[in-house]
């Protein structure tokens with residue numbers, strides 16, 4: 001690929017391309033189920049880098065007992081979130097989508113003793129289980145589970161002029177991702193990190209023809225991020241215990257670095 005011609009550099013062609021892609025035109029295997037190798041590697045990574053401990057295992061067990069779907073992050077992903085939070089020295093973390101508090105435990109553990117994790121959950125029963133799990137992990141003091149539709153809770157936090165969050169982890173209903181990313185920006189500061197789970201959704205992200213609000217929400221979020229002057233983002237595809245998916249990771253900046261496309 002030549003990069004020296006004005007035409008090549010002129011306009012990000014990819015935007016037009018992703019607007020009209022359909023996965024049905026691509027030869028592919030069914031990416032729904034994790035491959036045995038991915039599972040083995042995830043287990044090995046857990047053994048090396050930090051397996052679930054009693055509190056995390058108990059959070060998973062309580063979610064299973066309560067009949068919650070197995071949609072928490074994998075241990076290796078929880079660890080990645082924790083490392084990211086530590087890397088930026090996060091003192092205040094916001095999570096959108098609590099479930100049983102599994103990722104909340106990983107994140108809250110990255111905080112200093114006087115740090116704060118606020119996590120938003122629409123389902124009161126899930127919130128109750130999450131509070132119990134955070135308490136069992138010894139994290140009640142630095143965490144708060146807020147019940148209600150996340151968009152409303154975010155509005156309330158913004159109205160209350162809550163102090164900005166250093167890290168925001170978006171992991172709730174994907175149809176509302178555009179709403180969440182806008183709100184996240186409103187309660188972030190320059191240097192805050194925004195992480196979005198399930199950003200690739202088995203490759204469906206690039207499919208403009210699904211008619212699935214989950215996919216359309218992700219696509220609208222990508223459009224928003226790609227144009228926003230205060231967001232600098234990367235997205236990575238992942239495989240592992242959770243199958244084929246990925247994360248969007250964005251940092252809030254004063255001004256974006258120039259890209260090749262200008």
Ligand SMILES: C[S@@+](CC[C@H](N)C(=O)[O-])C[C@H]1O[C@@H](n2cnc3c(N)ncnc32)[C@H](O)[C@@H]1O
Nearest residue numbers: 072073097099102103121122149150171172173
């Ligand atoms: C993928 S799960 C979160 C998993 C959790 N972050 C973890 O890894 O342990 C998504 C959660 O978002 C919650 N949720 C869905 N729609 C929501 C909404 N509009 N507002 C707040 N929470 C919502 C669901 O009830 C569910 O518990």
